[in-house]
Amino acid sequence: MNASYTPLVVVGDALLDHDLCGRAERLAPDAPVPVVHGTRRSSRPGGAALAACLAAGDGRRVTLVTALGTDPASDTLRELLAGRVDLVEVPLEGSLSSKTRVLAGDRPLLRLDDGEGRAREATQEAVSTVAAADGVLVADYGRGTADVLRAALTHTAAPVVWDPHVRGRPPVPGVRLVTPSAQEARAFARQPADGDDFGDAAGLRTAARDARILVAAWRAQAVAVTLGDRGALLSHGETPLLVPAPAAASGDPCGAGDRFASAAAGLLADGALTEAAVQAAVHAATRYVAEGGARAVAGPERTEPADDAPADGDTTADAVRTAARVRAAGGTVVAAGGCFDLLHAGHVALLQAARRAGDCLIVCVNSDDSVRRRKGDGRPLVPAADRVRVLRALECVDAVAVFDEDTPERILGELRPHIWAKGGDYARTRLPEQPLVESWGGQVLLLPYLDGRSTTVLARRAARTPTPGHPG
Incomplete structure (x- = not known):
C-alpha cells in the first residue's frame, strides 16, 4: 500500500x-x-x-x-x-x-x-x-x-x-x-x-x-x-x-x-x-x-473438459493469468512467438533480450499442425509438448502458450501484451499482427537476431553427420 x-x-x-x-x-x-x-x-x-x-x-x-x-x-x-x-x-x-x-x-x-x-x-x-x-x-x-x-x-x-x-x-x-x-x-x-x-x-x-x-x-x-x-x-x-x-x-x-x-x-x-x-x-x-x-x-482459470482438447496440452490459461497478474501490478507484459523447433542460441538470445524489455515474457508457440502447415510435412522435428517443456525451463521465460492458427492474432488478443517482440529479420516486413497489437496501445519491437543460427541449417547439418557405427 x-x-x-x-x-x-x-x-x-x-x-x-x-x-x-x-x-x-x-x-x-x-x-x-x-x-x-x-x-x-x-x-x-x-x-x-x-x-x-x-x-x-x-x-x-x-x-x-x-x-x-x-x-x-x-x-x-x-x-x-x-x-x-x-x-x-x-x-x-x-x-x-x-x-x-x-x-x-x-x-x-x-x-x-x-x-x-x-x-x-x-x-x-x-x-x-x-x-x-x-x-x-x-x-x-x-x-x-x-x-x-x-x-x-x-x-x-x-x-x-x-x-x-x-x-x-x-x-x-x-x-x-x-x-x-x-x-x-x-x-x-x-x-x-x-x-x-x-x-x-x-x-x-x-x-x-x-x-x-x-x-x-x-x-x-x-x-x-x-x-x-x-x-x-x-x-x-x-x-x-x-x-x-x-x-x-x-x-x-x-x-x-x-x-x-x-x-x-x-x-x-x-x-x-x-x-x-x-x-x-x-x-x-x-x-x-x-x-x-x-x-x-480474474482468479485462476481452469480448462473445461473437451473432446477436442489439443493433445499437446493447453498452457494458455497459465499465460493469460500471468499477463493479467503483471498488468494488475502495473508491469509491462512482453510476448514473443515462433515455432522454436530445435531451440538454439539464436532463439535464446532473442528471448533473453525480450525479457529485459519488460516484467514478464510469454512465449507463443505454433502447435504441431501449425508448424506442419508452415514448414512442410517433415516438421516439426520436436513435438509441441517437448518444445513447451524446454522453453519453460529457460529462466527468461515466464509462461508459454500454444496456438493452432497460422498467425498468433487470437492468442495475442487474449494476452494483450504491451510489447510484441520479433527477430530483426522482420525489419523490412509489416507483420500481419501489428495492427492488432497497436489497437490496444501495444508496440511491436524488433530485436537483434544472431546470424548463422537456424533450425533448418541445424537440421541439414545433422542429416549430413554420420551416425556412429554406420558409414558416412
Missing part, C-alpha cells in the same frame, strides 16, 4: 462473475448457433467487489462493505477478495448474484444470471466504517447494500462518489460526484430523447441536458455522464465540460464504469479537484479497457 494515498471505503453490492472463454469457428449442425470449444473458465469479483479491487490496485487501502451470505458463491467471492481488500459484511438474504459470460475470444455470445440475494440489514460495524471513512465510493447495483446504509451515507463527512444503477435508489443529497452512464442518466432523468438528433450524433446535447436535470434533482455537487470511448461529460448544473478519452481503446469494456468511478473516488479522497479527478478517471478507464479489462482481476 502507498501511505500517501487516502484509504477508501467502497459500499455496494458485490457480485461473482464467471467467464467461459473459447474459440467459435463453426455453427452447430442442429441449430444456427456457434459452437464454443477449448473453453477456459475464470471467476472474478464483480460489481462493488470489482470496484474495490480496482481501487486497491491503485495502491490504496480499501475496505469493502457489502452483503454476503452462506451460499457457495459468497464463499468463492471471499476467497477471491482475500488479501486484496478489507471486508466488512452485512447479512445477505438469499444467494449472491452471479453472472456467467460465454465468449468467443473477446466477443460475448451469451450471459447467464443466477441469484437474487439482497442485503437484509445494516450492522454496527458497517455503520461505523462509513462514519470513519476518509473517502467513499458507493457502487450501487440495486441489491440493497446502499439502501440499508443510507442513513450513514447521508451523514458522512467524507467526499462521496456514487455510481448508480437503474435498479437502485437515487444517491443521497450532497454527494460530491455521481457517475451514471449515458443510458442510466437517460433513464434517471426520465426525459424523452431529442426528436431532432441532427448535430447530436455523439449524444452530447442529450447527455448535457440529463446531467443538468440530475444535478438539481439529486442535489449533487456534480454529475459525470460516462460516454464509453468518447470520454465523459462533467456538469455542475451549468455549462458542461467534455473530457475526451485520450485514445480509442479496443477491448472488453466490462467493468470500465467501475474503473472510472473507483479512480475518481480515490482522487477526490486525496483532495483532487473534481475536474482533475474526472480527467484522470477517463484516462484510467481507457487504459483499463486497452489492457484487457476485468480479466486483470
Whole structure:
C-alpha cells in the first residue's frame, strides 16, 4: 500500500462473475448457433467487489462493505477478495448474484444470471466504517447494500462518489460526484430523447441536458455522464465540460464504469479537484479497457473438459493469468512467438533480450499442425509438448502458450501484451499482427537476431553427420 494515498471505503453490492472463454469457428449442425470449444473458465469479483479491487490496485487501502451470505458463491467471492481488500459484511438474504459470460475470444455470445440475494440489514460495524471513512465510493447495483446504509451515507463527512444503477435508489443529497452512464442518466432523468438528433450524433446535447436535470434533482455537487470511448461529460448544473478519452481503446469494456468511478473516488479522497479527478478517471478507464479489462482481476482459470482438447496440452490459461497478474501490478507484459523447433542460441538470445524489455515474457508457440502447415510435412522435428517443456525451463521465460492458427492474432488478443517482440529479420516486413497489437496501445519491437543460427541449417547439418557405427 502507498501511505500517501487516502484509504477508501467502497459500499455496494458485490457480485461473482464467471467467464467461459473459447474459440467459435463453426455453427452447430442442429441449430444456427456457434459452437464454443477449448473453453477456459475464470471467476472474478464483480460489481462493488470489482470496484474495490480496482481501487486497491491503485495502491490504496480499501475496505469493502457489502452483503454476503452462506451460499457457495459468497464463499468463492471471499476467497477471491482475500488479501486484496478489507471486508466488512452485512447479512445477505438469499444467494449472491452471479453472472456467467460465454465468449468467443473477446466477443460475448451469451450471459447467464443466477441469484437474487439482497442485503437484509445494516450492522454496527458497517455503520461505523462509513462514519470513519476518509473517502467513499458507493457502487450501487440495486441489491440493497446502499439502501440499508443510507442513513450513514447521508451523514458522512467524507467526499462521496456514487455510481448508480437503474435498479437502485437515487444517491443521497450532497454527494460530491455521481457517475451514471449515458443510458442510466437517460433513464434517471426520465426525459424523452431529442426528436431532432441532427448535430447530436455523439449524444452530447442529450447527455448535457440529463446531467443538468440530475444535478438539481439529486442535489449533487456534480454529475459525470460516462460516454464509453468518447470520454465523459462533467456538469455542475451549468455549462458542461467534455473530457475526451485520450485514445480509442479496443477491448472488453466490462467493468470500465467501475474503473472510472473507483479512480475518481480515490482522487477526490486525496483532495483532487473534481475536474482533475474526472480527467484522470477517463484516462484510467481507457487504459483499463486497452489492457484487457476485468480479466486483470480474474482468479485462476481452469480448462473445461473437451473432446477436442489439443493433445499437446493447453498452457494458455497459465499465460493469460500471468499477463493479467503483471498488468494488475502495473508491469509491462512482453510476448514473443515462433515455432522454436530445435531451440538454439539464436532463439535464446532473442528471448533473453525480450525479457529485459519488460516484467514478464510469454512465449507463443505454433502447435504441431501449425508448424506442419508452415514448414512442410517433415516438421516439426520436436513435438509441441517437448518444445513447451524446454522453453519453460529457460529462466527468461515466464509462461508459454500454444496456438493452432497460422498467425498468433487470437492468442495475442487474449494476452494483450504491451510489447510484441520479433527477430530483426522482420525489419523490412509489416507483420500481419501489428495492427492488432497497436489497437490496444501495444508496440511491436524488433530485436537483434544472431546470424548463422537456424533450425533448418541445424537440421541439414545433422542429416549430413554420420551416425556412429554406420558409414558416412
